[in-house]
Amino acid sequence: MTMLQHDPDYNFGYLDEQTKRMIRRALLKAVAIPGYQVPFGSREMPLARGWGTGGIQITAALIGPEDRLKVIDQGADDTTNAVSIRRFFARVSGVATTEETSEASIIQTRHRIPEKPLDEGQILVYQVPQPEPLRKLEPSEVETRKMHAWAEYGAMHVRLYEDIARFGHVATTYSYPVMVNDRYVMSPTPIPKFDNPKMDDMPALQLFGAGREKRIYAIPPYTKVKSLDFEDHPFTIQSWTEPCALCAATDSYLDEVITDDHGGRMFVCSDSSYCEDRRAKGHIGKELAVAEALDYVDRGEGASHDA
Amino acid sequence: MRESSTPVIADPDPILIAKNVTKHYGERIGCEDVSFSLWPGEVLGIVGESGSGKSTLLRCLAGIDRPTSGEILFRHEGEPISLFNIPEPTRRKLMRTEWGIVHQNPRDGLRMDVSAGGNVGERLMDRGDRHYGKIRRSAMEWLTRVEINEDRIDDRPRQFSGGMQQRLQIARVLVPEPRLVFMDEPTGGLDVSVQARLLDLLRVLVRDLGIAAVIVTHDLAVARLLTDRLMVMKGGYVVEEGLTDQVLDDPHHAYTQLLTSAVLAA
Ligand SMILES: Nc1ncnc2c1ncn2[C@@H]1O[C@H](COP(=O)(O)OP(=O)(O)OP(=O)(O)O)[C@@H](O)[C@H]1O
Ligand SMILES: [Mg+2]
Ligand SMILES: [Zn+2]
Numbered sequence: 001m002t003m004l005q006h007d008p009d010y011n012f013g014y015l016d017e018q019t020k021r022m023i024r025r026a027l028l029k030a031v032a033i034p035g036y037q038v039p040f041g042s043r044e045m046p047l048a049r050g051w052g053t054g055g056i057q058i059t060a061a062l063i064g065p066e067d068r069l070k071v072i073d074q075g076a077d078d079t080t081n082a083v084s085i086r087r088f089f090a091r092v093s094g095v096a097t098t099e100e101t102s103e104a105s106i107i108q109t110r111h112r113i114p115e116k117p118l119d120e121g122q123i124l125v126y127q128v129p130q131p132e133p134l135r136k137l138e139p140s141e142v143e144t145r146k147m148h149a150w151a152e153y154g155a156m157h158v159r160l161y162e163d164i165a166r167f168g169h170v171a172t173t174y175s176y177p178v179m180v181n182d183r184y185v186m187s188p189t190p191i192p193k194f195d196n197p198k199m200d201d202m203p204a205l206q207l208f209g210a211g212r213e214k215r216i217y218a219i220p221p222y223t224k225v226k227s228l229d230f231e232d233h234p235f236t237i238q239s240w241t242e243p244c245a246l247c248a249a250t251d252s253y254l255d256e257v258i259t260d261d262h263g264g265r266m267f268v269c270s271d272s273s274y275c276e277d278r279r280a281k282g283h284i285g286k287e288l289a290v291a292e293a294l295d296y297v298d299r300g301e302g303a304s305h306d307a
Numbered sequence: 308m309r310e311s312s313t314p315v316i317a318d319p320d321p322i323l324i325a326k327n328v329t330k331h332y333g334e335r336i337g338c339e340d341v342s343f344s345l346w347p348g349e350v351l352g353i354v355g356e357s358g359s360g361k362s363t364l365l366r367c368l369a370g371i372d373r374p375t376s377g378e379i380l381f382r383h384e385g386e387p388i389s390l391f392n393i394p395e396p397t398r399r400k401l402m403r404t405e406w407g408i409v410h411q412n413p414r415d416g417l418r419m420d421v422s423a424g425g426n427v428g429e430r431l432m433d434r435g436d437r438h439y440g441k442i443r444r445s446a447m448e449w450l451t452r453v454e455i456n457e458d459r460i461d462d463r464p465r466q467f468s469g470g471m472q473q474r475l476q477i478a479r480v481l482v483p484e485p486r487l488v489f490m491d492e493p494t495g496g497l498d499v500s501v502q503a504r505l506l507d508l509l510r511v512l513v514r515d516l517g518i519a520a521v522i523v524t525h526d527l528a529v530a531r532l533l534t535d536r537l538m539v540m541k542g543g544y545v546v547e548e549g550l551t552d553q554v555l556d557d558p559h560h561a562y563t564q565l566l567t568s569a570v571l572a573a
Contacts, residue, residue: 146395146396146399149396150395150396150399150400152396152399152433154403154429154430154432154433154434155429155432155433157432157437158418158421158425158428158429158432161424161425161428161432161439161442161443162421162422162425164439165422165424165425165443165460165461166422166461229437230437230438230439231437231438231439232438232439232440233439
C-alpha cells in the first residue's frame with residue numbers, strides 16, 4: 001500500500017499536540033489501573049454524535065505515520081460508519097489502512113472484537129457509548145465512584161439474579177459486565193457476550209474511549225478479565241446450530257441475514273474480514289453460491305469459485 | 308410485665324457504647340450529650356415527642372451521620388472500634404453486615420424496582436455469596452419468616468402493601484444475621500391491626516436471633532412491648548432512662564410523667 005499525504009490544513013491526526021498529550025496521559029493512567037475509568041477533557045470531533053468520538057480521539061492521540069489502521073463497525077469494514085472513520089484518518093494522518101486483522105497495528109471498533117486472535121503489539125480501540133456498568137442500578141455519579149473505589153459490587157449481581165429469576169438464565173447478551181484484574185467491574189461496551197472471553201489474557205492492548213461521558217479505560221496485555229456469573233449459573237456464550245452459510249465457520253459470531261421477502265434467511269459471520277479470509281482459503285458454506293448470485297458477496301473472492 | 312422475656316445478659320462487654328454524642332445543625336440542637344451502653348441481645352427504646360432528637364441520635368449511632376462531638380464505639384471482633392475514626396469503606400461494610408437499619412419509610416430501605424427476592428438476596432451478594440440457588444433459598448426462608456408468601460418472591464415492592472413492604476425491609480436487614488439493628492418508627496404509617504402483627508413478629512425475631520436493637524418510637528405501647536430499657540428524650544437531651552417497665556410505671560421526670568399520663572388518658 002502506498003503512503004498517502006495527510007491533508008496539510010489539519011494537524012497530523014486532527015487533534016492538536018497538546019490535546020494528544022492530555023489524552024495520552026489519561027491513557028497511561030488507565031493502563032496503570034486496569035478497568036478504572038479515567039476522566040479526560042473530551043474534545044469535539046467533526047463527526048456526528050453516536051459515531052464514537054471517544055474511541056476516535058484515542059486513535060487520533062496514538063496514531064503515527066508508521067501505523068496501519070483497520071476500522072470495523074458491527075464486525076464489518078464496509079459499513080458507512082467504518083468507511084467514514086477510515087477516510088477521516090486517511091485524510092488527517094495519511095496513514096495506510098487495511099481490512100486484514102493481522103496487518104493492522106491499530107483496530108478501531110464498535111460492537112465486535114475480530115475473530116482472528118490479536119497479537120502483542122496490536123492495539124484495539126473501542127468506541128464506548130456508556131462507560132458506567134453500574135449506571136442502571138445507581139443514577140448518582142458520586143455513589144458509583146464510591147462503589148468502584150471500595151469494590152462494592154453486590155448490586156451488580158442483583159442484576160444477574162433478577163434475570164435468572166425472571167427468565168431462568170442471564171438474559172443480558174450485550175454489554176455483559178466483566179471483572180478486570182480481580183478489581184474493577186467494567187462494561188465491555190456493547191460487544192456481544194460471545195466476545196467477552198477474547199478479552200481475557202489478550203496479548204493486545206485494549207483501550208476504551210467514551211466521548212460524551214469523558215472517560216477512558218484500558219485493559220493492558222495479558223490481564224485477567226472474567227464475566228460475572230453465579231457458581232450454579234456459569235457464564236456461557238451464544239452458540240448457533242448451523243455454521244456460517246458462506247464460509248462454514250463454526251467458531252464465529254453469526255448475524256442473521258434476510259435473503260428474500262419470502263422468509264428466506266441465512267446465518268453469516270459478522271466479521272466480514274474473517275469470513276472472506278476463510279473463503280479465500282477454500283472453505284465453502286452451503287449458501288455461498290446463492291449469496292454470490294444475489295451479489296451479497298463479491299464473486300471471485302473465494303479461491304475455488306474463480307472462473 | 309414481661310420479666311420472662313428479659314434476656315439473660317451473659318456477655319460482659321457492651322456491643323455499642325455512646326459517649327457524649329452531640330449533633331448540632333448550625334445553631335439548632337439535634338441531640339446533646341447522649342451516653343449509654345447497649346449489650347448483646349438487649350433492646351433499647353428511644354421515646355420522646357416530635358423533634359426531640361430521636362432520629363438524629365439514631366442516624367449517628369447507625370453510622371449514617373457524623374456527630375458534631377462525642378464518640379460511638381462498636382465492638383467488632385472483640386475490640387471496640389470508634390465508628391467515625393475508621394475509613395468510610397470499613398464503616399459502610401459494617402453497616403451492611405454487622406448491623407442493619409429499618410427505615411420509617413420502606414422506600415429508603417428497599418430497591419423499589421428490584422424483586423422481593425433480589426432485595427433480600429442483595430445483602431448476601433454484598434458479602435460475596437455467589438450461588439444463585441442458595442441465595443434464593445435464603446430469600447425464600449426469610450420471606451416466610453416475615454410472613455410474606457413464597458410465591459411473591461418475584462414481585463416488586465411496589466406491588467406490596469405498606470405492611471408487606473415494611474416486613475420485606477425487615478427481612479432484607481436481618482438476612483445477613485447482623486448483631487445489631489436500628490429501627491426508626493418501624494410501625495409508623497401502618498394500620499393498628501397491621502402494626503400489632505408486625506410488632507409481634509419483631510418481638511419473636513429479635514428474641515429468637517438474640518440480636519441487640521435500638522428502636523425509635525413515639526408510641527409508648529410499642530416501647531412496652533418490644534424494649535428492655537428505655538431512654539426518654541426532650542429537646543435533644545435524655546431526660547430519663549431505666550428499665551422499660553420502671554420508667555413507664557414509675558416515671559421520675561416530670562416530662563416522662565406527662566408522656567405516660569397522656570397515653571393513659573388516650
Ligand atoms: N437535617 C436537618 N437539618 C436541620 N435541622 C434538623 C435536621 N434534622 C433534624 N433537625 C432538627 O433537629 C431536631 C431533632 O430532630 P429529629 O428528626 O431528630 O427529631 P425526632 O425526635 O426524630 O422527631 P419525629 O418524632 O418527628 O421524627 C429538630 O429540631 C429538627 O428540626
Ligand atoms: Mg424521627
Ligand atoms: Zn463466514
